[in-house]
Amino acid sequence: MRVAQIAPLFESVPPRLYGGTERVIHNLTNGLTALGIDVSIFCSGDSTVVGNIEAVWPEALRLSSRKIMDPFAYQFRMLDAVARRADSFDIIHNHFDYPMLLLQRLTTTPVLSTMHYRMDMPDLPAALAGHETCPLVSISNSQRKPLPQLNWVSTILHGLDIASFKVHPDPGRYLAFLGRFSPEKGAHWAIDIAFETGIPLMMAAKIDDENLEYFEQRIKPRIDGRFIQYVGEINEAQKSEFLGKAVALLNPINWPEPFGLVMIEAMACGTPVLGRPAGAAPEIVHEGLTGFLRWNIHELAGLVEAARRLDRAAIRRYAHEHFSIERMTREYLNVYRRLIAPQEKSDQPPNSGRVADNRRNILHSVDGSADGNFKSIA
Numbered sequence: 001m002r003v004a005q006i007a008p009l010f011e012s013v014p015p016r017l018y019g020g021t022e023r024v025i026h027n028l029t030n031g032l033t034a035l036g037i038d039v040s041i042f043c044s045g046d047s048t049v050v051g052n053i054e055a056v057w058p059e060a061l062r063l064s065s066r067k068i069m070d071p072f073a074y075q076f077r078m079l080d081a082v083a084r085r086a087d088s089f090d091i092i093h094n095h096f097d098y099p100m101l102l103l104q105r106l107t108t109t110p111v112l113s114t115m116h117y118r119m120d121m122p123d124l125p126a127a128l129a130g131h132e133t134c135p136l137v138s139i140s141n142s143q144r145k146p147l148p149q150l151n152w153v154s155t156i157l158h159g160l161d162i163a164s165f166k167v168h169p170d171p172g173r174y175l176a177f178l179g180r181f182s183p184e185k186g187a188h189w190a191i192d193i194a195f196e197t198g199i200p201l202m203m204a205a206k207i208d209d210e211n212l213e214y215f216e217q218r219i220k221p222r223i224d225g226r227f228i229q230y231v232g233e234i235n236e237a238q239k240s241e242f243l244g245k246a247v248a249l250l251n252p253i254n255w256p257e258p259f260g261l262v263m264i265e266a267m268a269c270g271t272p273v274l275g276r277p278a279g280a281a282p283e284i285v286h287e288g289l290t291g292f293l294r295w296n297i298h299e300l301a302g303l304v305e306a307a308r309r310l311d312r313a314a315i316r317r318y319a320h321e322h323f324s325i326e327r328m329t330r331e332y333l334n335v336y337r338r339l340i341a342p343q344e345k346s347d348q349p350p351n352s353g354r355v356a357d358n359r360r361n362i363l364h365s366v367d368g369s370a371d372g373n374f375k376s377i378a
Contacts, residue, residue, distance in 0.1 A: 001336065004089040005029055005051075006082055006096045007043035009074045012060045014049060017233040018180060018206040020261040021116045024158050025049070025095055031159070031329030040089070042082055056081050075099045083107065091336050098124070101131045110339040112137065114156070118258055120146040135339060137332075140280030143258040154335050157283070158259055159328030162320045164236075165268035167312055168244035175199050175304070176246035176271070178239070178262045180206040181215045184255035186276070188218045189297050191228055193250055193274070196301040200227050201250070204234040204242055244269035248307040251275030252297060260284060267291075267319040270312030274300050284323075290315045 005028070011019035014026035025041070026049050032039050033050050041047065045055030056078050061068050068074075079100060086092060086107035094100040094113040103111045114137040128150065135153045138144040144152050175197070177190040187205065194201035203223070207215050223230045234242055243249060249266035257279035264284060266273055273291030275281050285291045289310070292303045 001091070001340070002038045002089045003032060003040070003336065004054075004082065004085070004092045005039060005041045005043075006078065006092065006094045006100055007041055007047070008096050009044050009057055009078060010060060010062045010071075011044075013041060013043045013047040014236065016060075016063065017235055020259070021095055023236070023261060024116070027159055027161060027325045028329060028332060030161070031325040032333075035329065035333070037333075040085075042078060054081065054085070072099075079103070090340050093332075093336075098127045098131070101128070101134050104131065104134050111135070112153075112335060112339055114139065115143065116258065118256055119143055120256055135335075137335065139259045140283050142256060142280050142283065153338070154331065156328060156331045156335075157323065158261055158264065159323050159325040160261075160264055160268055160319070161325055162268045162316075162323070164240075165265065166240045166244055167270035167316050168241070171245050171271065171312065172247045172308055173200075173245050175201045175248055175250050176243055176266070177201060177203045177205065177250050178234075178243065178265075179251075180208060180211070181219055182208065182211040183214055183218075184253060184257075186250075186252035186254050188222075189252040189254075190250040191219070191222050192297055193252070193301045193304070194228065196298065197304045199247060199304065200229070202242065202246070203228070203230045204232065204238075205230070206233050239265055240269055243271050246271050248272045248274045248291065248304060250300075251281070252300060253278050253281065255279065257281070263291075264319055264323040267315050267323070270316040272307040272310045272312075272315060274303060274307055276300070286318055290318050 011022040015022040039051035044060040045058040092111045277293040
């Protein structure tokens, strides 16, 4: 089986620092490659993932050495690159959101799209109109609720290399917040919980330009370097120690988060999760076994000692049983096979809109359009 993975260009695969989607693509590619699947990854050129790297742009856009003014230009470049190679694969797996749904009309190769982002944005139906037959995977059942009419072929929860995370024998020194500083991630509530419990808080988070005002006004004044510490963004190798030595991960989100990779990363370390039951959190956290979910922040603060008493070995076992790379890979392979199978054996509705022979006329090459020194894939 020849599989193409389409990764966002904002981060490398795997990401050097923050980047959930790219981490999932890395894990899935590892799982597929371990089973002998031939995988090609359309991604940034600074990626180090196993498989055949098809560099669409030399470096990840977020950490680029040059200022990116129009991200859509790179989405278009990706679409062009994959369309020109589409017939080389048995299936194309898109992780780059709705712009890549156009591939369904440009090739006879089956295209599967995993939707990694929220589906409740008011303008999204306008983009998806006319693409209702495109096979989609949701990363939680809650994610698909705003648009149940779409062609959801499966819900596949994310998986991790559980063995790469360690359970620490002497945990419980601080509370942990890991993610990005934004109102919906609830970093300000994590600080409130720390002060209410009297337990120090360590924060490892990304600061986006669009959330800089939130950070400057609501977070930075409360960071004193002692009780509330900010350690910056951390990489994958640092997560085991950061999460594993925490009393609990604080995840007081205030949005319908489609998944929440940090929760299963904490659980892989045996660290319980204290969060709000928004989005996918109730599908990930096993109440009373791997953590606690409450809407009220004061109730969460009151559960910190109960979280400390949870069996960390049992939390780790639960993560291994439910969130392994092997389980995720098997589930995706099942979907691949259903889509590759002859149409009469497939559960999916027929796709009558593909125009493979005309795709070069529709999408002209944009090689060198942004950087004449970089030669894109042929």
